[in-house]
Structures are given as structure tokens and as C-alpha cells.
Amino acid sequence: xxxxxxxxxxxxxxxxxxxxxxxxxxxxxxxxxxxxxxxxxxxxxxxxxxxxxxxxxxxxxxxxxxxxxxxxxxxxxxxxxxxxxxxxxxxxxxxxxxxxxxxxxxxxxxxxxxxxxxxxxxxxxxxxxxxxxxxxxxxxxxxxxxxxxxxxxxxxxxxxxxxxxxxxxxxxxxxxxxxxxxxxxxxxxxxxxxxxxxxxxxxxxxxxxxxxxxxxxxxxxxxxxxxxxxxxxxxxxxxxxxxxxxxxxxxxxxxxxxxxxxxxxxxxxxxxxxxxxxxxxxxxxxxxxxxxxxxxxxxxxxxxxxxxxxxxxxxxxxxxxxxxxxxxxxxxxxxxxxxxxxxxxxxxxxxxxxxxxxxxxxxxxxxxxxxxxxxxxxxxxxxxxxxxxxxxxxxxxxxxxxxxxxxxxxxxxxxxxxxxxxxxxxxxxxxxxxxxxxxxxxxxxxxxxxxxxxxxxxxxxxxx
Ligand code: FAD
Numbered sequence: 349x350x351x352x353x354x355x356x357x358x359x360x361x362x363x364x365x366x367x368x369x370x371x372x373x374x375x376x377x378x379x380x381x382x383x384x385x386x387x388x389x390x391x392x393x394x395x396x397x398x399x400x401x402x403x404x405x406x407x408x409x410x411x412x413x414x415x416x417x418x419x420x421x422x423x424x425x426x427x428x429x430x431x432x433x434x435x436x437x438x439x440x441x442x443x444x445x446x447x448x449x450x451x452x453x454x455x456x457x458x459x460x461x462x463x464x465x466x467x468x469x470x471x472x473x474x475x476x477x478x479x480x481x482x483x484x485x486x487x488x489x490x491x492x493x494x495x496x497x498x499x500x501x502x503x504x505x506x507x508x509x510x511x512x513x514x515x516x517x518x519x520x521x522x523x524x525x526x527x528x529x530x531x532x533x534x535x536x537x538x539x540x541x542x543x544x545x546x547x548x549x550x551x552x553x554x555x556x557x558x559x560x561x562x563x564x565x566x567x568x569x570x571x572x573x574x575x576x577x578x579x580x581x582x583x584x585x586x587x588x589x590x591x592x593x594x595x596x597x598x599x600x601x602x603x604x605x606x607x608x609x610x611x612x613x614x615x616x617x618x619x620x621x622x623x624x625x626x627x628x629x630x631x632x633x634x635x636x637x638x639x640x641x642x643x644x645x646x647x648x649x650x651x652x653x654x655x656x657x658x659x660x661x662x663x664x665x666x667x668x669x670x671x672x673x674x675x676x677x678x679x680x681x682x683x684x685x686x687x688x689x690x691x692x693x694x695x696x697x698x699x700x701x702x703x704x705x706x707x708x709x710x711x712x713x714x715x716x717x718x719x720x721x722x723x724x725x726x727x728x729x730x731x732x733x734x735x736x737x738x739x740x741x742x743x744x745x746x747x748x749x750x751x752x753x754x755x756x757x758x759x760x761x762x763x764x765x766x767x768x769x770x771x772x773x774x775x776x777x778x779x780x781x782x783x784x785x786x787x788x789x790x791x792x793x794x795x796x797x798x799x800x801x802x803x804x805x806x807x808x809x810x811x812x
Contacts, residue, residue, distance in 0.1 A: 353379075353438045353439070353440045354379055354380055354381065354438070355379050355380075355381045355382065355383060355437045355438055355439050355521060356375050356378045356379040356381075356382045356383075356439045356440065356441040356442065356443060357382065357383045357385050357430070357433060357434050357437060357439045357441070357442040357443065358371055358372065358375050358382050358383070358384050358385065358442075358443045358518065359385045359386075359387070359426075359430060359442055359443065359444050360384065360385065360386045360411065360419075361386075361387075361444065361445070361447060361452070361590075362445070362447065362476050362588070362589060362590045363445040363474075363476065363590035363593075364404075364407040364408065364410075364411050364549070364550065364589050364590050364591055365411075365550040365553070365590055365591050365592060365593070366411070366414055366415075366513060366514055366515050366517070366550065367510075367513060367514055367550065367554075367596070368510040368511050368512075368513065368592075368593040368595060368596045369474075369511060369513045369517075369593075370445070370473040370474035370511045370513075371443040371444060371445055371473045371474065372443075372511075372513040372517040372518050373473070373511055373513060373517065374441075374443050374471055374473040375441070375443045375517075375518050376517050376518050378440070378441045378443070378471070379439070379440065379441065380519060381518075381519045381520070381521050382443075382518045382519070382520060382521065383420060383433070383437045383439070383520070383521040383523060384411075384415050384418055384419045384420065384520055384521075385419075385420050385421075385422070385430070385433060386408055386411075386419060386420070386421045386422075387421075387422055387423070387424065387426045387429050387430065388421065388422070388423040388424075388533065388536070389424075389425065389426055389455075390423070390424075390425075391425075391451065392451070395710065395711075396716070397710070397711040397712055397713075397716070398539040398540065398541045399541050399543050399545060399680035399712060399713070399714040400680075400713070400714055400716055401536075401539055402538045402539050402541050402545060403545055403546070403548050403585060403589070403714050404548075404589060405535050405536050405537070405538060405548075406538070406545075406547075406548025406549060407548045407549050407550075407589050407591060408421060408535045409535055409548070409549075410548055410549025410550060410551065410552075411549070411550070412535065414515050414550065414551075415515060415520055416515075416520065417522075418520040418521065418522050418523065420433070420523040420532050421532055421533060421534055421535050422532055422533055423533045426455055426459050427455070427458045427459055427462055430442060430459050430462075430463065431459070431462045431463050431465075431466055431468070434463060434466065434468045435466055435468075437521060439468055440467070440468055440469065441468065441469050441470075441471050442459075442463060442468060442469070442470050442471065443471050443473060444456065444470065444471070444472055444473075445472070445473065445474045445475055445476060445590070446472040446473075446474070446475040446480060447475070447476075448475060448477075448480065448481040448482070448623055448626070448627045449626065449718055449719070450626070450630035450633055450718075453630075456470065456472075474511070474593075476587070476590055476593075476594075476623075477594060477619075477620050477623055478502075478507040478593075478594045478595050478598055478616070478620060479502055479505050479506075479507055479620060481620075481623045481624040481626070481627035481628075482624065482627050482628070483505065484498060484501045484502045484505050484624065485501075486501070491624065491625075491628040492621070492624070493625075493733045493734065494733065494734045495617075495618065495621050495733070495734045496734075498617070498621045498624065499614060499617040499621065502617055502620060502621075503613075503617070507595055507598065508595065509595070509599060510593065510595050510596045510599050541680070542677065542678075543677060543678055543679055543680035543681075543712075543714070544678065544679055544680075545680060545714055546582065546585055546586075546681075546714065548589075548591070549591055550591045550592070552586070552591070553583070553586035553591035553592040554592060556581070556582060556583065556586065557581070557583060557586070557592055557596075557597065557600070560581040560582075560583070561600055561604070564578075564579065564580075564581065565581075565601075565604060565606065565608055565609055565612055566604075566606045566608055567579065567608065568580070568581075568608040568609075568611055568612050569606075569607055569608040569611040570608070572611070572615075572684070573684075573685045573751055574685075574751055574752070575671075575672075575675075575683035575685055575686050575751060575752055575757040576751075576752045576753075576754065576756040576757040576760075580683065580684065581612070582681070583597070584681075584715035584717070584720075585681070585714050585715040587619065587715075588715050588716070588717050594616050594619070594620070597616060598613065598616065601613050618720075619717075619719075619720055622719040622720050622723040622724075623719045623720075625637070625719070625723055625732075625733050626718065626719040626722070626723065632722065632723070632726065632732070633718055633722050634703065634722075636726070636731040637723075637726050637731055637732045637733055638730075638731045638732070640808050640809075640811045640812045641729070641730065641731035641808055642811070643807045643808050643810070643811035644731075644804055644805065644807060644808050645699075645804050645807060646699055646700060646701045647698065647699040647700055652698075652699075652700055655698045655700065655791060655792075656694075656698070656700055656704060658788070658791050659673060659690070659693070659694055659698060659700075659705075660673065660708055661673070662674040662677070662761075662762070663788050663791075664693065664788070664790065664791050664792075665777075665783075665787070665788040665789050665790035665791050666693065666744040666745070666748075666790055666794075667748060667755075667758040667762055667765055667773055667774050667776065668686065668689055668744050668745075668747060668748035668751075668752060668757075668758060668774060669689060669690050669693045669744050670758075670761075670762050671686070671752075671757055671758045671760070671761040671762050672686035672687070672689060672690045672761075673690060674761040674762060675761050676709070676712050676713070677712065678761065679714075680712055680713060680714035681713065681714055681715060682713070683757075685747075685751050686757075687709075687724060688724075688728050688742065689742055689744055689747050689748075690705075691705055691724070691725055691728040691729070692728050692741065692742035692744075693742070693744055695728060695729045695730075695801075696741045696742070696797065696798070696801040697744070697792050697794060697797040697798075697801070698792065698797075699797070699800065699801065699804065702725045702726060702728070702729035702731065703722075703725070705725060706721055706722050706725040709721055709725070730805075738801075738805045738808065739802060739805065741798050741801055741802075743794060743798075744794060745774055745775055745794070748771075748774035749771050749774050752771075752774070753771055754770055754771065755768070755769070755770055755771050755772070755773035755774060758773045758774065759773060762787070764784050764785070764786045764787040765784060765787060767784065768784070777789065777790065
């Protein structure tokens with residue numbers, strides 16, 4: 349490839365879209381032509397699990413099509429690959445959206461140094477968030493540890509209007525045209541995934557968002573907690589891969605009048621809050637945010653492994669928990685209310701470490717996102733910022749009766765209970781004929797485990 353330095357590189361990562369894409373504006377300012385690049389990084393692909401990998405490959409295919417087949421996809425360590433490609437196209441700049449995750453931030457610093465050695469600059473424009481992590485601070489400049497004041501300060505801070513960009517903002521280099529260019533590996537084939545995955549890519553994200561905006565957002569406040577209804581937006585996976593930017597969503601919400609639009613904006617704020625928390629405390633991806641929880645005794649050994657297996661398989665004998673875990677397998681997604689119920693059950697009924705559950709979620713969830721997942725888990729476990737108090741222990745029976753009042757959600761995912769009408773499905777052990785064949789007895793007694801959880805919590809209190 350020529351080394352005329354009249355080109356730049358747009359390195360896509362978690363921003364697989366062309367509209368509302370500030371990196372394209374920066375690239376168009378920097379050079380007349382740009383190479384679109386995606387690096388298949390084994391360090392990220394490995395832990396992603398087949399559902400997320402397959403969804404990602406679908407997004408890459410869509411992006412490539414929108415770029416007229418000009419997306420260069422290579423495999424390897426970005427620290428080697430990106431400088432090599434920048435050199436090959438004679439780029440003076442490589443454009444990215446800033447990554448604030450613990451691995452991404454470190455990776456980008458290494459790539460930046462390596463590019464600088466060749467006289468090439470890594471240019472960060474925007475991020476996967478409306479407000480970049482670290483920007484919203486308390487009056488004294490310190491980070492927020494509690495959600496509600498963060499949300500207020502975040503809203504006061506505000507965000508830019510969506511960037512007006514599209515496929516033609518940049519003139520794209522055709523990687524196939526160039527002699528001696530980097531060897532492309534192409535987009536891998538889909539993997540074998542048992543779960544039914546959402547349609548990948550930017551066009552699908554915009555379609556889903558418009559559908560929700562036109563139909564669902566008005567009722568969102570009333571139905572978002574009901575797993576038996578299609579009341580939530582299902583946008584998490586599109587936000588995860590940047591098929592849509594939260595700014596686009598927030599701009600559309602600002603034109604809505606309903607109270608539900610405000611509720612939805614608060615949910616977007618949770619995503620931004622957790623990214624901010626992970627940015628200030630990268631260790632919280634693996635460790636208790638509140639280190640007093642290191643003193644909480646957790647189960648271990650064969651019994652713990654057996655309980656964990658029953659939880660994963662959706663065979664705990666608690667219908668709402670089992671329905672949630674089976675939804676996770678069938679759809680690589682779980683309703684937020686049920687995520688809280690199954691997480692609480694793992695931590696407070698089975699006394700297992702939250703990070704066992706968090707790791708399993710990250711293997712299966714198509715929207716698996718380190719910040720939202722680890723902090724969703726820590727919130728439920730009581731060890732996170734702004735956590736729900738540890739002593740507020742979810743009762744899986746009353747949660748089921750309240751949020752799946754007719755039992756439709758349970759019957760949909762637990763066919764063994766399909767013949768039990770109404771909310772009786774939440775307590776099959778009370779049926780006159782006994783528990784239907786093939787469905788297990790409850791593996792624990794919730795009342796007993798609740799007391800046990802509270803007793804264990806005393807150790808945390810003593811450690812403060
Ligand atoms: P909606 O109700 O339509 O919400 C709109 C958007 O707001 C979501 O797409 C998401 O981006 C954001 N949002 C909503 N609730 C939360 C929340 N509690 N925390 C952060 N962002 C939120 N979300 C993920 O995106 N990835 C995860 O890996 C993840 N793991 C979780 C693990 C646990 C234990 C818990 C309790 C929650 C987790 N969440 C996670 C948050 C939430 O469950 C999902 O974002 C939501 O269920 C996605 O469905 P939706 O897009 O239909 O949500």
C-alpha cells in the first residue's frame with residue numbers, strides 16, 4: 349500500500365454503526381480517505397461466549413455491507429495489528445471511540461504508544477456513553493458512589509446532539525485494491541448457538557428502537573417489571589455493540605412527553621453510572637466494591653457445586669428462578685426483574701459467591717456487558733455501590749406471584765409446569781396431586797436460608 353499519509357484508519361470496536369458516529373467526522377477532517385478496520389482480538393473473543401460472538405459477526409457483516417464490502421477484518425493482538433495496518437496504508441491518524449473498560453483502556457494505551465513510535469496519532473472521539481465515564485463528578489471533584497445524585501448531575505451535565513454521519517461521511521479505501529496490504533481473515537462463520545438471537549446490526553437496532561418508541565415506551569413505566577409481558581425495549585444488545593448510540597435514544601426520548609420516557613431515561617442513566625463506577629474502580633469487576641463483604645462466608649465444595657449446577661440448569665424447584673435460567677439459555681437474554689431474582693437466589697439462598705453467577709451470565713448473555721453485569725450482580729449481592737440493603741432478601745415465591753401474576757412467564761419456560769393454571773404455578777409443592785412429574789422439589793427451604801443469610805451478614809457488619 350502507498351505511504352503517502354493521505355489516509356487514516358477508523359478502528360471500529362464497540363461502535364458498529366455509521367450514524368451518530370463522531371469518529372467518522374474526525375476521520376473526514378484528518379484525511380481524504382479512510383480504511384475501516386475491525387480486529388478480532390482473541391483476548392476479548394474468548395470470554396465472550398458463542399451467543400455474543402455470533403451476534404458480533406452478524407453486526408460486522410451488516411457494517412461491511414453498509415461500507416460497500418470495504419471493512420477489513422483481521423485477527424490478532426491489536427498492539428501488533430493496528431500499527432502494522434496504519435503503516436501499510438500510510439495513516440497519520442487512527443480514529444477510535446474511547447473505551448473505558450479495564451482491558452480496553454490498557455489496550456488503547458499500548459496501541460497509542462506503539463503508533464506514536466511510527467509518528468501516527470491515536471485520536472479518541474466520543475465513547476459508548478452519552479457522557480464519558482469520569483466526566484460527571486461531585487462538587488469536590490470526586491466520583492459519585494450513589495446513583496440518584498449521579499443521575500441528577502449527569503442530566504445537568506447534558507450531552508451533545510447526535511452526530512450527523514453516514515456511510516458517505518468518509519471516502520473508504522477498498523482494502524482489496526492495495527498491493528502488499530494487510531491480510532484479511534474475513535468475518536468468521538456463525539457458531540452453533542442454541543439460543544434464538546436478535547437480528548444483528550445498525551439497521552435492526554434502529555428498527556427495534558423505532559418500534560419501541562412508537563409502541564412500547566408509553567407503557568414502559570407500568571410494564572417494565574413484568575417478565576410475562578413484552579414491556580421492555582430489548583435495546584441492551586444494540587447498546588452493547590454500539591449499533592445505536594445512547595445519544596440517539598436520549599434525543600428521541602426528549603421529544604416524548606410521557607412519564608415513561610423519563611423512566612426509560614433513568615435506565616439509560618444506570619448504564620452510564622455503572623460504566624462510571626467501573627472506570628473509577630476497575631478492581632470492582634472481580635472484587636467486592638465494598639470490601640467489608642470480603643468477610644461474608646460463602647459456600648464451597650461439592651455441595652456448593654451441585655447447587656450451582658441446579659441453578660444453571662434451571663432445576664432449583666423454584667419456578668420463577670428456573671424460568672429465568674431457562675430463558676437465559678433459550679434467548680441468551682433474561683428480563684431485568686428476573687435477573688435480580690435469580691441473582692438474589694444464588695447469593696442469599698444458595699450462599700454462593702456473586703462472581704460465580706456473574707461469570708456464568710457473561711458466558712451466556714448476548715448483551716453481556718462487564719460494567720452493567722458485574723454491578724448488577726453486586727447491587728443484588730449488597731456489596732456494590734448504592735446497593736440494596738443486604739437484609740432485603742427477595743422471596744422467590746412472592747416475587748413470582750407479584751411480577752408474573754398469572755404464571756404465564758413460568759409456564760412459557762418451564763413446560764413441566766405447563767398444566768398448572770394461574771399463579772398456583774409459583775408453588776407446585778402445594779398442589780393436591782403433588783409436584784408434576786419431571787419437576788424437582790425445592791432444593792432449599794427459603795425461610796431457613798433467609799435466616800442463614802442474615803446470620804452470615806453479621807460477619808460483614810463486624811468487619812466494618
Ligand atoms: P430496558 O428495560 O428496555 O432498559 C433500557 C436500557 O437501559 C437497557 O437496554 C440497558 O442499556 C439500560 N438498563 C436498564 N436497566 C439497567 C440496569 N439495571 N443496569 C444497567 N443498565 C440498565 N445489562 C446489560 O446491558 N448487560 C448485562 O450484562 C447486564 N447484566 C445484568 C446482571 C444482573 C444481575 C442484573 C440485575 C442486571 C443486569 N443488566 C445488564 C441490566 C438489565 O437487566 C438489562 O440492561 C436489561 O434487562 C436489558 O433489557 P432491555 O434492553 O429490554 O431493558
